[in-house]
Amino acid sequence: MAESRPLDAQxxxxxxxxxxxxxxxxxxxxxxxxxxxxxxxxxxxxxGGGASxxxxxxxxxxxxxxxxxxxPERIGAYRITGLVGQGGMGAVYRGERAAGDFEHxxxxxxxxxxxxxxxxxxxxxxxxxxxxxxAHPNIARLFDGGETAAGEPYIVMEFVEGRPLADWRDAETPxxxxxxxxxxxxxSALAFAHQNLIVHGDVTLANILxxxxxxxRLIDFGISSPALASEVTxxxxxxRGGIHTPGFAAPERIAGSPSTxxxxxxxxxKVLAWLTHGDPADPEMAxxxxxxxxxxxxxxxxxxxxxxxxVAAHRAGLPVAAMNGGRGYVFRKFVTRHRLAVGAAATAGLxxxxxxxxxxxxxxxxxxxxAEAEARFQQTRRIATTMLFDVYNEVSKVQGxxxxxxxxxxxxxxxxxxxxxxxxxxxxxxxxxxxxxxxLAQVTGSGQQSQLGKAADANVLLKKADAVLSRAYAEAPExxxxxxxxADLRIEQSGVNLYNNSEIDLARRQAIETQKLLEPFARLxxxxxxxxxxxxxxxxxxxxxxxxxxxxxxxxxxxxxxxAELPSNLRDDTGVMKxxxxxxxxxxxxxxxxxxxxxxxxxxxxAVAINETLLARAPGSPEVTRKLxxxxxxxxxxxxxxxxxxxALASIDRSVALARGLRARDAxxxxxxxxxxxxxxxxxxxxxxxxxxxxxxxxxxxxLAAHRQIVAASDNAAGPRRSMAATIKSLGGVYYNGGxxxxxxxxxxxxxxxYEGLAREGRLTGHDRxxxxxxxxxxxxxxxxxxxxxxxPAI
Amino acid sequence: xxxxxxxxxxxxxxxxWRGGSRDARDRLFGILYGELSQAAAAMLxxxxxVSLAVGDLVHETILKLIRLNEIDWQDRAHFLALTSVxxxxxxxxxxxxxxxxxxxxxxxxxxxxxxxxxxxxxxEINDALDRLxxxxxxxxxxxxxxxxxxMEIADIAVVLGLSESTVKRRWQAARLWLYEALQxxxx
Numbered sequence: 003m004a005e006s007r008p009l010d011a012q013x014x015x016x017x018x019x020x021x022x023x024x025x026x027x028x029x030x031x032x033x034x035x036x037x038x039x040x041x042x043x044x045x046x047x048x049x050g051g052g053a054s055x056x057x058x059x060x061x062x063x064x065x066x067x068x069x070x071x072x073x074p075e076r077i078g079a080y081r082i083t084g085l086v087g088q089g090g091m092g093a094v095y096r097g098e099r100a101a102g103d104f105e106h107x108x109x110x111x112x113x114x115x116x117x118x119x120x121x122x123x124x125x126x127x128x129x130x131x132x133x134x135x136x137a138h139p140n141i142a143r144l145f146d147g148g149e150t151a152a153g154e155p156y157i158v159m160e161f162v163e164g165r166p167l168a169d170w171r172d173a174e175t176p177x178x179x180x181x182x183x184x185x186x187x188x189x190s191a192l193a194f195a196h197q198n199l200i201v202h203g204d205v206t207l208a209n210i211l212x213x214x215x216x217x218x219r220l221i222d223f224g225i226s227s228p229a230l231a232s233e234v235t236x237x238x239x240x241x242r243g244g245i246h247t248p249g250f251a252a253p254e255r256i257a258g259s260p261s262t263x264x265x266x267x268x269x270x271x272k273v274l275a276w277l278t279h280g281d282p283a284d285p286e287m288a289x290x291x292x293x294x295x296x297x298x299x300x301x302x303x304x305x306x307x308x309x310x311x312x313v314a315a316h317r318a319g320l321p322v323a324a325m326n327g328g329r330g331y332v333f334r335k336f337v338t339r340h341r342l343a344v345g346a347a348a349t350a351g352l353x354x355x356x357x358x359x360x361x362x363x364x365x366x367x368x369x370x371x372x373a374e375a376e377a378r379f380q381q382t383r384r385i386a387t388t389m390l391f392d393v394y395n396e397v398s399k400v401q402g403x404x405x406x407x408x409x410x411x412x413x414x415x416x417x418x419x420x421x422x423x424x425x426x427x428x429x430x431x432x433x434x435x436x437x438x439x440x441x442l443a444q445v446t447g448s449g450q451q452s453q454l455g456k457a458a459d460a461n462v463l464l465k466k467a468d469a470v471l472s473r474a475y476a477e478a479p480e481x482x483x484x485x486x487x488x489a490d491l492r493i494e495q496s497g498v499n500l501y502n503n504s505e506i507d508l509a510r511r512q513a514i515e516t517q518k519l520l521e522p523f524a525r526l527x528x529x530x531x532x533x534x535x536x537x538x539x540x541x542x543x544x545x546x547x548x549x550x551x552x553x554x555x556x557x558x559x560x561x562x563x564x565x566a567e568l569p570s571n572l573r574d575d576t577g578v579m580k581x582x583x584x585x586x587x588x589x590x591x592x593x594x595x596x597x598x599x600x601x602x603x604x605x606x607x608x609a610v611a612i613n614e615t616l617l618a619r620a621p622g623s624p625e626v627t628r629k630l631x632x633x634x635x636x637x638x639x640x641x642x643x644x645x646x647x648x649x650a651l652a653s654i655d656r657s658v659a660l661a662r663g664l665r666a667r668d669a670x671x672x673x674x675x676x677x678x679x680x681x682x683x684x685x686x687x688x689x690x691x692x693x694x695x696x697x698x699x700x701x702x703x704x705x706l707a708a709h710r711q712i713v714a715a716s717d718n719a720a721g722p723r724r725s726m727a728a729t730i731k732s733l734g735g736v737y738y739n740g741g742x743x744x745x746x747x748x749x750x751x752x753x754x755x756x757y758e759g760l761a762r763e764g765r766l767t768g769h770d771r772x773x774x775x776x777x778x779x780x781x782x783x784x785x786x787x788x789x790x791x792x793x794x795p796a797i
Numbered sequence: 798x799x800x801x802x803x804x805x806x807x808x809x810x811x812x813x814w815r816g817g818s819r820d821a822r823d824r825l826f827g828i829l830y831g832e833l834s835q836a837a838a839a840m841l842x843x844x845x846x847v848s849l850a851v852g853d854l855v856h857e858t859i860l861k862l863i864r865l866n867e868i869d870w871q872d873r874a875h876f877l878a879l880t881s882v883x884x885x886x887x888x889x890x891x892x893x894x895x896x897x898x899x900x901x902x903x904x905x906x907x908x909x910x911x912x913x914x915x916x917x918x919x920x921e922i923n924d925a926l927d928r929l930x931x932x933x934x935x936x937x938x939x940x941x942x943x944x945x946x947x948m949e950i951a952d953i954a955v956v957l958g959l960s961e962s963t964v965k966r967r968w969q970a971a972r973l974w975l976y977e978a979l980q981x982x983x984x
Contacts, residue, residue, distance in 0.1 A: 008932045008933070010932045010974060011932050011936075014933065014936060014970040014971065014973075014974055015970075017973060018963075018966040018969070021966040021970065048977050049973060050977075051976040051977050054976065055972045055976030055977075056972065059922075059940075059944055059975060061943050061944065063944055064885065064919060064944050064945040
């Protein structure tokens with residue numbers, strides 16, 4: 003029976019049975035079947051079509067093949083005036099944009115849904131802005147892009163009146179010099195794109211148009227399809243498979259690697275071979291083509307520019323580098339050295355640091371490349387460091403600089419990612435990059451300095467720093483820079499975990515680890531002394547956040563003793579003094595929480611004095627202003643507890659004035675908002691104590707608005723919500739003392755809701771539970787059902 | 798739409814086809830081609846806002862016929878198969894007409910690194926499908942329904958009375974055959 007069926011039908015029968023096998027094993031399965039050899043061979047031949055067959059014949063795909071796409075009237079802002087052409091991937095239309103008196107003709111490519119992978123479309127969206135900036139006379143400009151109502155991605159590009167390279171050569175039969183000139187122009191365009199970090203990915207005869215002036219115009223930058231390459235494996239053995247334009251794609255691309263500048267060199271070399279094909283034999287040209295199209299990327303010209311220069315030299319009758327066999331080693335080393343840059347350019351695309359290196363790669367002579375690359379790398383490090391530390395600090399002093407700082411932070415991140423992209427980078431480079439991440443985290447939102455208030459971003463940056471610095475320290479624990487950088491990171495993490503993430507135990511452990519790391523250096527220089535003191539402070543502060551104030555006294559005393567014993571040059575250092583002021587304030591706070599305001603006042607007075615000194619040293623400094631405002635605030639708290647209300651008001655008035663001044667400078671500065679929220683709350687309470695309730699309520703409203711702003715800006719982090727709850731609780735107390743019991747109970751219910759939300763997330767600290775919330779629930783029980791004077795005349 | 802007599806006729810022919818009569822299918826085609834080819838032509842002229850969604854077009858037509866009580870829902874899959882045949886013919890005629898058109902636009906590839914068969918003309922695919930039909934008619938019908946009609950595997954399974962997994966395997970095997978047949982080496 004089977005014998006009567008045609009051979010191909012039998013082969014398909016066999017193929018269908020093979021389809022039940024896992025996709026990688028079907029050829030082996032077919033080979034193992036006991037069927038007639040012609041049937042088996044035919045089935046294997048058909049199987050070779052692989053996934054290409056699926057791409058070629060998609061379900062419902064026939065109409066696209068018939069040129070059946072509807073011609074839309076408009077796409078985006080463009081009126082469609084005609085169909086230029088049609089292909090398997092979609093259609094190209096001619097369109098016009100009429101905006102005022104400005105009109106131009108564009109080509110609009112609409113990609114059929116499903117024709118490109120989602121990843122590629124995403125990449126295209128990401129790179130569209132860069133592509134649009136790629137302005138070169140030999141590159142067709144990309145103007146715009148988007149998605150049609152039906153969800154098809156489209157690209158709007160310059161309309162080139164011209165024809166593909168192959169048609170041009172057929173029609174005009176240009177002489178050799180003209181062909182080489184055209185090649186040189188095309189190569190310049192590609193080199194320019196590489197300098198701008200755009201890899202073409204599919205340089206072919208069809209993607210080089212020749213315009214009416216006889217100039218080449220490169221089209222379709224950046225929409226080549228590495229994703230397709232990985233999905234479709236070339237048909238083995240029969241010599242026809244592969245999804246790339248035959249003969250133009252580099253071997254590593256066919257193997258599934260992404261496009262790189264070196265795969266573009268290969269494709270351009272193939273274009274050169276085609277352009278010079280049929281000319282009299284020419285060993286120099288053969289050598290140029292051979293080098294450009296070497297199988298191993300390391301053996302090719304390192305850049306398109308190098309290939310271009312060789313062709314230009316040949317055209318001018320000068321010796322060409324490709325004939326000089328002695329430099330292969332140098333080139334290879336060069337490429338190895340720059341794998342970082344090439345990889346970064348191909349995958350991430352937009353990094354500034356890679357721009358520097360790729361620009362270098364395009365310009366440098368191979369002999370000088372290594373030394374110059376090293377120099378450029380160092381320069382990159384310096385730029386990153388300068389930008390993140392010095393420039394940022396300067397910019398921070400400028401009014402309204404939040405936007406500028408965000409740009410600096412973003413650019414800095416690009417530098418750092420580039421620096422750390424190479425796992426084999428020297429230790430000192432990695433340490434420096436790790437330090438950069440820490441710094442970036444500080445300015446992005448971890449630190450207590452004037453900041454951008456993006457806590458989630460800061461956590462990500464600190465994780466990056468941890469990965470880099472933990473490894474560096476593990477490799478070289480004796481290396482002082484690595485050790486100190488790790489200490490800097492740990493103290494930063496400790497602060498973030500304490501103030502933003504409410505991971506109190508972790509914060510304390512990190513504070514102690516910081517001290518151990520820094521112990522050998524703590525008395526050697528001011529920076530180490532400052533961080534060491536801050537780490538002891540964080541250890542104490544962590545106890546405080548858990549409500550264990552008695553346990554926090556010892557670390558604070560230890561920190562103060564450490565500073566007191568420092569050599570005077572270190573003790574007078576501004577950084578150390580800032581740390582000291584914070585320690586004094588927290589020390590005072592612990593006494594205050596332990597209901598011992600009398601013990602709290604002296605350290606607070608010292609903190610205020612230190613901050614006055616610091617502000618005199620740096621008038622207008624937001625950071626010192628902030629510290630002074632906070633120490634004045636705390637003094638007001640203590641004075642208030644000692645019933646010295648008028649002194650308290652004087653102190654808090656000055657504090658609020660400083661906070662408002664900070665905020666007026668830059669409304670987006672969340673650090674300033676935070677200060678206002680903290681000090682304003684106490685001013686409301688002091689005003690209430692003095693019976694000035696109308697002023698107190700107004701102050702309370704200002705404070706609550708500030709808290710809401712902080713919570714919103716911090717991605718709803720637990721810390722800001724906890725602070726807001728505590729504030730609402732206090733403001734409720736002011737209303738109670740003012741005799742507005744319903745308003746007071748409303749506030750407390752709001753605070754309770756926040757605490758309960760935190761409890762559900764497991765984010766309620768010991769302090770919250772024991773003190774803040776417990777006390778408030780008692781108040782509510784006594785005074786809120788119904789709202790009444792259940793707590794006596796005042797609380 | 799068709800008159801009352803035609804209505805009955807269509808129903809009767811569909812029933813016969815469900816019973817296995819290919820002759821009934823061919824007669825149905827003759828009756829309905831004019832109607833459906835108008836819809837296909839409108840799509841090809843770009844009068845409809847479609848992104849080549851042939852399946853949508855056919856489904857819409859079917860829903861209309863069901864609403865007019867001209868066919869039953871259970872005939873849906875068969876009707877889809879029928880429109881696949883029509884779509885194939887309409888598309889091939891469209892391609893041939895375009896070829897005669899002097900102002901025919903050039904064929905361009907948006908992205909050139911697509912499979913070789915991506916450049917095959919629909920007419921070539923049509924010829925290859927005819928060759929496949931001579932070797933194995935049922936597999937050719939699967940391709941017709943799937944590639945030209947955009948039909949779901951489940952619907953094709955209903956029309957051919959096969960399991961879905963069998964239809965899926967047939968589609969895969971037939972597609973591989975067709976792809977190979979479209980390679981330039983075969984002229």
